[in-house]
Amino acid sequence: MFVVIMAGGAGTRFWPRSRRRLPKQFLNIVGERPLLRAAVDNAIGADGDRSRLLVVAGSAHRPLVERCLPDVPPANLLYEPVGRNTAPAIGFACVEIARRDARAVAAVLPSDHVIGDPPALRAALAAAASAAADGAIVTIGIQPTRPETGYGYIARGEQTAVHGGQPVYRVSSFVEKPGREQAERYLAAGNYFWNAGMFVFRVDAMLAAIRAHMPELAAGLQQLAEALGRGDSDALARLYPALPAQSIDYGVMERVENAAMVPASCGWSDVGSWAALPEVQPLDAAGNAVSGDALLVDTAGSVVDARAGRLVAVLGCRDLVVVDTEDALLVVPRERAQEVRQVLALLESDGRTRLL
């Protein structure tokens, strides 16, 4: 099985630690390793076969990728000249893998999520790979633990197989982020799973699905495959920007007939904002997620990232986020942490691009 780590994201929700030049996947938001490094290690294990590991990232972040993954062969590091969402990125990876093995199975995984139980993830991926061997496009469904309204859900259909002790289901449907009541119904129903953006498929099956549902993308990928086959190294810069910017979920997954799902309980979190850190990090006795040189007095439920070489003293606060960096500091109530984009919009309109 090939593993493709999707590292092209440019999220803003971890500002001020994340910046345009340093997106979330390159940060050690949790623990010591950058999330991208952890994603690689989680997917293939410490001794995994790097020759079948690919990473798709933005070309602007090439030095970060190389520093983060010195053990991955350079030919396996794919760089998008511009971001075009996930469908072109996965198509690009499929083209590259198909040149090596047209019927290979590939697992596509995010680079900026946290996996608490990597062996459980790898077991689910192995089952999904078995299920994918006969042509299904398999998604990993995360067993929900709360009525989350921030994720898309996968409605599970009937069970079709068992691989390595793991059940495989038909996908009944993909559903958009629900409202609160809907999410509570999904949780209670038991047959709804979180869509974590993890897919396993034979590359010829995915390319066929793209031909069927995204013909414009398929045509562009065909041109790209031919040019790369000719050794035309300029093709990427010329062809990639013209590919249609679309997500694989909307462009392909929601349309294919042969979608399957393997459930997983692998301690997954997308760590969507500073507010989510307490889900994935050891807490102190008052429920604070603290990193670095922080001094908390009578403070609870807070997130304090104090890794900029300066003491951060927080006294008498509840559910607050404080993030210190060398040139910018953020203070926001935890429940409003996702609104950090408002700060970025103001910085942009003030022309303070250095801070973005």
Place this chain on the structure above:
Amino acid sequence: MFVVIMAGGAGTRFWPRSRRRLPKQFLNIVGERPLLRAAVDNAIGADGDRSRLLVVAGSAHRPLVERCLPDVPPANLLYEPVGRNTAPAIGFACVEIARRDARAVAAVLPSDHVIGDPPALRAALAAAASAAADGAIVTIGIQPTRPETGYGYIARGEQTAVHGGQPVYRVSSFVEKPGREQAERYLAAGNYFWNAGMFVFRVDAMLAAIRAHMPELAAGLQQLAEALGRGDSDALARLYPALPAQSIDYGVMERVENAAMVPASCGWSDVGSWAALPEVQPLDAAGNAVSGDALLVDTAGSVVDARAGRLVAVLGCRDLVVVDTEDALLVVPRERAQEVRQVLALLESDGRTRLL
């Protein structure tokens, strides 16, 4: 009239901007000038006679005093080898002034308060100086504007004179910091004034009062006066530490028979903590007191000091204090700003003296 600015304080409530090596009076907590500089300018005006201006400060802060007040003759800068509270400091200044003019009138003023209306202060001081000329020890009573429980009060007695249009009263009594209900009664009664630590007296009258009520201090000051008269420059380091550490309020003012009071409405604030900054600083439309490179979004009633060369972004906060410095940052709700000493106690017990 001589003016004596008391700059020996070592308060901790403006940490992390204030430090042991850099107390509040040397900081530009409000506006551009250090509070000590503003105190001098407020007391004597921009063109005032520096030859009659004295400053009493801790010897550890000599370089700060000299940098802050280059226009004050070095002989007028008095340094305490150790802090012994206000009675010895005022006694020391009286000894120094008495060597020049034994019957001179002196006004003693704090260095770390804020005066919104300096001409009103100077008018009150002038009236107090007239009242002091016949031997009274005069205190400036600040007209209260709220039922403050953090200050001592002066109960006004009968009016005894008018000087320069300003009434002079006998002091009925000095009263300790009241409880809330008591403070409300004082405010409603109209004859209670805040004790701001501003006194005006003839130095021979003050030295006589010290002889009467603090004989041990008087004896020490006598030795000091004789030694300084002999040109014994080591006397201060030898004698000063042995003086009894006592406040002038408790040691003298509350005991003298001839205490008088001149009321003043001069926009006074002792700026006792970060929480008090909005009293003395222009506010933005949402009632925030902001300095430096701060970006506030949907934030109100807060104090943000962002003068450490870094952007401080505060989103969605109410009544919060955020103070950034090069090596330490403080976040605390405004209503708990006075508890910053808890942080300092922990830093001290951790041996992090560089940060104190």
